[in-house]
Amino acid sequence: MPGSAIEDQLREIEARLILLEDERAIRQLISSYGPAVDSGRSGPAAELWTDDGVYDYKSLAEIGDGIRGEPLHKQAIVDMLEGSHHQRLIGEGAAHTLGPAVIDIAGDTAVATNYSVIFRRIGMSVTVYRLSANRWELIRTPRGWRARKRITRLLEGSGDARARLGQATTR
């Protein structure tokens, strides 16, 4: 094999390696959310987003903490996590579990789709507190992959959550 063919092959191998490394980094990012918020580490949780990233979810429960139904920017994510609703939740015992994602990477951006199930301890029993569909829109930054947008919709039978899930297997 001539030297140039070897170099071509090395380049191709490295590109395939980078794709696998990217996928791993994205899985790691998503899996970090739960441990961060359930341990009360609001700062590291918010760091999963880009500086202008948003967390777009609908929940009426936090209204009492002054949170609106509009997408949360980075500081608002920290505020929500340090608000009384989230603090009570983790103080009683909660797990924000995120399942394996369908991950679609295209160069420096990616989309990941998965389910989130929040379990909550109530007295001696554990209940499913929230069941949602998640769509993560991600970007490669100098500090690694980050979320530009996370859209979370309760699986309540409405078309909204189902539409997010349906996008996972298209494109």
Next chain:
Amino acid sequence: MPGSAIEDQLREIEARLILLEDERAIRQLISSYGPAVDSGRSGPAAELWTDDGVYDYKSLAEIGDGIRGEPLHKQAIVDMLEGSHHQRLIGEGAAHTLGPAVIDIAGDTAVATNYSVIFRRIGMSVTVYRLSANRWELIRTPRGWRARKRITRLLEGSGDARARLGQATTR
């Protein structure tokens, strides 16, 4: 290092890369099932199987839709997903979650073993509707990895589901 040694090493590296890519493709396939069926995309869901693939599961709930307890072929998978039972389930709010799998790849075939938990919204609460063991028998096709057979058994204490799980850590 002589050129032939470099070529040998490139071949070895590529073989290891292919194994990781195969594993990723299989994880992706399995993770695609839930978003497809919960969003009502019956066609893409059935496309996870080979043309002669089967979904072998036992459920009495769909009998009303004319589904028997025998393995479903591709068209029967679509029929099941478009039947009234599944449509009511996702219309009320459901998540077919599939957990991380033990994946054993041997060339062009693979076996994956994991749990599936179907969550279902009933009024204001979410319940665990079904808890099952899954064994996926997969094959590499020109269009990528596909399921030849998916065996799903309710974890109801019977030996059947436990036997499927037991096969995950053997071979």
Next chain:
Amino acid sequence: MPGSAIEDQLREIEARLILLEDERAIRQLISSYGPAVDSGRSGPAAELWTDDGVYDYKSLAEIGDGIRGEPLHKQAIVDMLEGSHHQRLIGEGAAHTLGPAVIDIAGDTAVATNYSVIFRRIGMSVTVYRLSANRWELIRTPRGWRARKRITRLLEGSGDARARLGQATTR
């Protein structure tokens, strides 16, 4: 590119490949636990640990089987899994599900953090029996990656489980 540069690049590519292979092996190890214990394969379950490995979890339920609250060594893990409490659990229908982990690999050791949810069938319904945070301390052995220590703490709102989760995103 001179031959030495090619050799350097091959070495670098292989190091990156090994990291991905290690991560896959660790995911596989963690995903094997549930299928092993729910199918009653106590020996293979205990083999996920090193010979001097321990499973450190707090549970009062097994006291009747003579299990103390102290970390279990390999033989004690087998005894626990063959004890009447675990056998009754899997005889009725149970799933020890382990979610995607945050995995931090440093050479021949690694730390993985994830949630475990044990589902249990009771009559016609399935309940969440236990919700825990897990910290796995792993080591590369001649037989592959093994757990030196698995720390499991119920998510009951105490600082203990939360401290384990908090370590996932530090270092």
